[in-house]
Amino acid sequence: MAENLETIISVIAETEKAFFYRLSNAATRDDLEEIRIEYLSRKGKVQSLFSLIGKVDGADRPKIGAELNRVKKAVQDAIDEKQKSFQRTGKAIEFFDPTLPGRTVSVGSLHPLMQVMDEVKQIFVGMGFRIEEGDEIETDYHNFEALNIPKHHPSRDMQDTFYLSDEYVLRTHTSPVQIHTMEDQKPPIRMIAPGRCFRKDTPDATHSPTFHQVEGLCVDRGVSFADLKGVVLAFAQKLFGKDVKVRFRPSFFPFTEPSAEYDFSCIFCKGQGCRVCKDTGWLEISGAGMVDPAVFGFVDYNADVYSGYAFGMGIERIAMLKYQVNDIRIFYENDLRFLKQF
Amino acid sequence: MKVTLNWLKEFVDFSLSATQVADALTMAGLEVEEVYTLERNFSRVVVGKIVKSQKHPDADHLSLCQVDVGGNILPIVCGAPNAYEGLKAPLALDGSVLLNDLKVETRKIRGFESQGMLCSEAELGLSERSEQLMELAADAEVGKELGQYLGEPDSVFDINVTPNRPDCLSVIGIAREIAAMTGSSLKKPELNIAAIPDAIEKYMTVDIQAEERCFRYSGRYLRDITIKPAPFWMALRLHAVGIRSINNVVDVTNYVMMEVGQPLHAFDYRLLEGKKVIVRTAEAGERFTTLDGQEHELDQDSLLICDGVKPVALAGVMGGLNSEVQPDTNTIFLESAYFEPTNIRRTAKRLDLSTESSRRFERGIDPNGTIYAMNRAASLIVDLAGGHVVGDAIDNYPQKVTPVEIDLSVHQSNVWLGVSLKKEQIAEILSSIELSVEQKNGDTLRAIVPTFRPDLTRPIDLVEEIARLYGYDNVEPNVAPRINQLQEANPRVLFRDSVRQTVSGMGFRETCNLSLIHKKFGHEFLPQKAGFVELLNPLSEDLSVFRPNMIISLLTSVAYNRNRQMHDMRLFEIGNVAWKEDGQSVKTEKTQIAGILAGHRQGNAWYGKAKEFDFYDIKGVVEGLLAKIGIEKFEQESAHDVFWDAESSKVIVDGKSCGAFGKITDDVLTLFKIKTNDLFAFYFDFDKLFENRRKEKIYNPVPRFPSVPFDLALLIDVNVSAGSLEKEIWKSGGENLVDVHLFDYYKGEQVEAGKKSVAFSLTFSSKERTLSDDEIENVIDQILAHLSGQFGAQLRDR
Numbered sequence A: 001m002a003e004n005l006e007t008i009i010s011v012i013a014e015t016e017k018a019f020f021y022r023l024s025n026a027a028t029r030d031d032l033e034e035i036r037i038e039y040l041s042r043k044g045k046v047q048s049l050f051s052l053i054g055k056v057d058g059a060d061r062p063k064i065g066a067e068l069n070r071v072k073k074a075v076q077d078a079i080d081e082k083q084k085s086f087q088r089t090g091k092a093i094e095f096f097d098p099t100l101p102g103r104t105v106s107v108g109s110l111h112p113l114m115q116v117m118d119e120v121k122q123i124f125v126g127m128g129f130r131i132e133e134g135d136e137i138e139t140d141y142h143n144f145e146a147l148n149i150p151k152h153h154p155s156r157d158m159q160d161t162f163y164l165s166d167e168y169v170l171r172t173h174t175s176p177v178q179i180h181t182m183e184d185q186k187p188p189i190r191m192i193a194p195g196r197c198f199r200k201d202t203p204d205a206t207h208s209p210t211f212h213q214v215e216g217l218c219v220d221r222g223v224s225f226a227d228l229k230g231v232v233l234a235f236a237q238k239l240f241g242k243d244v245k246v247r248f249r250p251s252f253f254p255f256t257e258p259s260a261e262y263d264f265s266c267i268f269c270k271g272q273g274c275r276v277c278k279d280t281g282w283l284e285i286s287g288a289g290m291v292d293p294a295v296f297g298f299v300d301y302n303a304d305v306y307s308g309y310a311f312g313m314g315i316e317r318i319a320m321l322k323y324q325v326n327d328i329r330i331f332y333e334n335d336l337r338f339l340k341q342f
Numbered sequence B: 001m002k003v004t005l006n007w008l009k010e011f012v013d014f015s016l017s018a019t020q021v022a023d024a025l026t027m028a029g030l031e032v033e034e035v036y037t038l039e040r041n042f043s044r045v046v047v048g049k050i051v052k053s054q055k056h057p058d059a060d061h062l063s064l065c066q067v068d069v070g071g072n073i074l075p076i077v078c079g080a081p082n083a084y085e086g087l088k089a090p091l092a093l094d095g096s097v098l099l100n101d102l103k104v105e106t107r108k109i110r111g112f113e114s115q116g117m118l119c120s121e122a123e124l125g126l127s128e129r130s131e132q133l134m135e136l137a138a139d140a141e142v143g144k145e146l147g148q149y150l151g152e153p154d155s156v157f158d159i160n161v162t163p164n165r166p167d168c169l170s171v172i173g174i175a176r177e178i179a180a181m182t183g184s185s186l187k188k189p190e191l192n193i194a195a196i197p198d199a200i201e202k203y204m205t206v207d208i209q210a211e212e213r214c215f216r217y218s219g220r221y222l223r224d225i226t227i228k229p230a231p232f233w234m235a236l237r238l239h240a241v242g243i244r245s246i247n248n249v250v251d252v253t254n255y256v257m258m259e260v261g262q263p264l265h266a267f268d269y270r271l272l273e274g275k276k277v278i279v280r281t282a283e284a285g286e287r288f289t290t291l292d293g294q295e296h297e298l299d300q301d302s303l304l305i306c307d308g309v310k311p312v313a314l315a316g317v318m319g320g321l322n323s324e325v326q327p328d329t330n331t332i333f334l335e336s337a338y339f340e341p342t343n344i345r346r347t348a349k350r351l352d353l354s355t356e357s358s359r360r361f362e363r364g365i366d367p368n369g370t371i372y373a374m375n376r377a378a379s380l381i382v383d384l385a386g387g388h389v390v391g392d393a394i395d396n397y398p399q400k401v402t403p404v405e406i407d408l409s410v411h412q413s414n415v416w417l418g419v420s421l422k423k424e425q426i427a428e429i430l431s432s433i434e435l436s437v438e439q440k441n442g443d444t445l446r447a448i449v450p451t452f453r454p455d456l457t458r459p460i461d462l463v464e465e466i467a468r469l470y471g472y473d474n475v476e477p478n479v480a481p482r483i484n485q486l487q488e489a490n491p492r493v494l495f496r497d498s499v500r501q502t503v504s505g506m507g508f509r510e511t512c513n514l515s516l517i518h519k520k521f522g523h524e525f526l527p528q529k530a531g532f533v534e535l536l537n538p539l540s541e542d543l544s545v546f547r548p549n550m551i552i553s554l555l556t557s558v559a560y561n562r563n564r565q566m567h568d569m570r571l572f573e574i575g576n577v578a579w580k581e582d583g584q585s586v587k588t589e590k591t592q593i594a595g596i597l598a599g600h601r602q603g604n605a606w607y608g609k610a611k612e613f614d615f616y617d618i619k620g621v622v623e624g625l626l627a628k629i630g631i632e633k634f635e636q637e638s639a640h641d642v643f644w645d646a647e648s649s650k651v652i653v654d655g656k657s658c659g660a661f662g663k664i665t666d667d668v669l670t671l672f673k674i675k676t677n678d679l680f681a682f683y684f685d686f687d688k689l690f691e692n693r694r695k696e697k698i699y700n701p702v703p704r705f706p707s708v709p710f711d712l713a714l715l716i717d718v719n720v721s722a723g724s725l726e727k728e729i730w731k732s733g734g735e736n737l738v739d740v741h742l743f744d745y746y747k748g749e750q751v752e753a754g755k756k757s758v759a760f761s762l763t764f765s766s767k768e769r770t771l772s773d774d775e776i777e778n779v780i781d782q783i784l785a786h787l788s789g790q791f792g793a794q795l796r797d798r
């Protein structure tokens, strides 16, 4: 007599359910192999279910056959799938959480002022300037006198100086490096002097007793004021983009003649006038000029043969514009929350 | 230097607005820092006429006035001394608002009603004169709004005059620039002095005893004058340019100084003894009281103006208290001189007494302008104070200054500027600022420079004038590069930047600290026997010496951040440090790099508990940095200074100390108010690293034959350092030993007391062949024998 169809269907379902329970507990590759043999080998639990086909009515056999094939495939697929989850160690992966934070790697950074300095250096090195360095403690001679700033001259009032003695000062600009370079080398000279300078300015939003400058010098036959304008223009456009215009205004420095203050067109309003440029459309940057022949006298260059230009810039000023920092003192506080932003 | 628009217009005709003038001056090198209109801080103030004035019955200082305001007569109570009948003065009506929001209302004053207030200039914000009612002209229209009566308010330019332009410390100097810019010409009025004929020697003679300091001394004698307040127009202008009104005579001297740039001084003639002026240098220690009441001790460098008996003025700087013009005088002696600039500057600097007068003398006034200025002042005094000029001008001029002549090559000028101006253009430009130009043959121009331009002495000085007036904007920039000037890179700079990249790559943040510190932070860091590089004139104690070590800067940054609840950090900085060696006044300046580890290497995390930094963290950084720059090995030696003796080490390369690292001592941390003791730092003499760096990189072939690892665990005395063991392994390891790596270090129960276990992983490799087991065994035996001999080391397991 034929077994009840429903009974057979339920036997198949229970076998399948038992399989999945076993599978979920398989922790190693060996466990899995055991389960595979138990269910899929020739005498395994799935294979033995096929013998039940003969026990049902002919009309129901295709139905049972189809169900058994589905279960066999499901078991096979589940074992294959589980197999992939084992690593080379043979251990199964538990729940893996890729959203846990990664192990911290300490990240360093360069100081924003030094980053600006590096950028300025790169621009001038690209234009063929050599970088020269010098001491921060200088002689009065190199900081002033050789730059045509005699003792007891009103132009000394232009820079408030820290004195160490009658002979030594903290350099008020990097210009003494130019003097040292000219003392050591003959023209042509094409150099920049980046570095730290000091002025006796009480700290406020725009003054710091320590600050950084990059100054440039070029000496050769036939160097002209037009060359100076060219190099400053090229620098401005490398730093702030092709649209920047440069304006030169007459000024006075004892070591240059003609002397100029130079401005960049405002990078914020494109020269239209805004709060930063005080509605002038221009940002004051720094000073420049043709090297005064008197300076050549101090370094034994023949002023009838050679001419030269010199220019300077304040790194803090540029960094304040570039990063929109409105208080120079922030650069020297070294607050980690500030440093992390660069 | 301040100057007003209306004042300028007296000397040059132009139609530019104040803003246009400001822009033009700035582009000509006279930077206008500010331009503003004089404010009128009042409303409902009219021209009033006092028609009746009588004393208050109970208060002597008050007057009861009847004031005509055009149709109405108002009762006004007034406390001013000059509230006399017939005076026209500003009257603030009921409801008006004056300077500082002072509200004027009808009220009773000492029992009498006052329907307004008669005003002084100060109450209206027009000048600082507050003692008297403002006196209006006799023809002022009664009842007219005061604002209307005064006309358009003047504009003030605040100009930053550079030290090379003493001529522009005057209204005329700036007017001359405007004339040159606008193509008009300067109007300088001729002066006619109607002096009473008399022999001036009867009243005054001048004896210059210091001719090298006083090139010229001119003077005039005036009598029958009356000292009183200066007229409103003069007080207003002086106020606008920042000078206090004193009285008519003193105001004239200041007014003319502002106008033409020549400092003048008026002496009360009655107080000059002996009818003579002597110009001499002071005696050392001589004392003199200037008219500000300050007594000064002078030296032999200072120049004095004396009468027949005593000093009466500190030449070029300030007059004396003993000869100041008194309110009751009717005779004055007017001085107009040229003093040598450097001398005046030295004196003003030494006495810290910078005045409008000294500022002009030290920059250099026009030695040929003394007479003009003096006559201008004399005629103004006669206008404002009455009286007469008596006799001729005194003019003692021993050191005559003549105009400089400069020959300029047109070609050279064009080369310097990079332009191609014609000879005629250049001549025209130079003429516009009152240089007389002769066109010489060929390429050359000769310019004769007036003596009010002491800054023009050389051809290049003329080139600047040409560039300035031609317009810097009109010079086309030349961007063609100069290939002949390309330079090789500076290796020290490249090295410095690569070291910064390396250290920041190790997780350090670069800081930027001030170089100046308080002494108290520096003592511990000074090299032995060294002293501080100290400022003579510091801003404050906190910034008074140069830092002697970069670790100071890093500790400052750590302290700053710790105060703001930030605990863990890695910081580094490269910078200059300095000190004075023992007994040496010359400084030693060095570049240092320093790094610091503070707090935790890692905070609490899901993968592990927080771990504080320790000595081996800073050592790892040092080793990494040195390896990166090509210093593979260094010797260690205990370092003292700022580190704990035990947890410290010098870094010795080729027998020379390059720097040190270790744990910062509690004493130092306390100084910086850092409360934890988990700070480790290193510092290096940057140039020692630079000298010892690997200069060239040359390929070293990698071994073709397999390398053989061998682990060696040794039992040794606790006191034997790992470093000395490693050194001896290298010594005895033969040529095929290529790596020694310490991988285990143990003290404790597993080994006998007084001993420790140290395990090394050795690697052997040959360039020529595969090494045999026997060969390795032999070398190991050799090493063991050596270590046993040196340290009594035993093999723990093989």
Ligand SMILES: [Zn+2]
Pocket: A266, A267, A268, A269, A270, A271, A272, A273, A274, A275, A276, A277, A278, A279, A281, A282
């Ligand atoms: Zn702008």
